[in-house]
Amino acid sequence: GQQVMQIPQYQHVQEGEDFTTYCNSSTTLSNIQWYKQRPGGHPVFLIQLVKSGEVKKQKRLTFQFGEAKKNSSLHITATQTTDVGTYFCAGGYNAGNNRKLIWGLGTSLAVNP
């Protein structure tokens, strides 16, 4: 079945350092979405990538979708303490009427001030 692997599971950085989390799918994705969950909170949608090789930026966050549409990354430049949380990727597959996403297990980011 479809699987989405996300690494690393945990990342601890000093404030100001960069951070990257990676997602890999066992099969080709139709789209990939990224979410952030703050400690004690709920997941919040960040972005969706649809096109092969797509790159999108949101301030210090850069999202990439691989050429083969099987992998994706989220890069944060110069982390801040407000970036703390768990980042999830979720892959969509062409499955007719089924819009269920396959979720990675998330990368928990801790930032030392």
Add this chain to the structure above:
Amino acid sequence: NAGVMQNPRHLVRRRGQEARLRCSPMKGHSHVYWYRQLPEEGLKFMVYLQKENIIDESGMPKERFSAEFPKEGPSILRIQQVVRGDSAAYFCASSPPNRVDGYTFGSGTRLTVV
């Protein structure tokens, strides 16, 4: 435009009781998804519903768990005869009918079974 509303926020049940979790999707959203999350773990898909239809329930335990999304009213996730292992955060999310877009999540229901 109110977001996804879940209630209650916290629910305490004794073993053997029933738990009913409610979710009202965003206005205009007709797709609802339920997820379970244990502390320090990822999101586990449970069920995907549209109005009056279950589209995918592959993540639902075969016994004690059921979900519905009636024509009128909120979606309900029902857990019968709760056990300690059911203690978790249950999140509901919704998405619009006519395009593939990000999910909007509710704040979740924290279920504690004592």
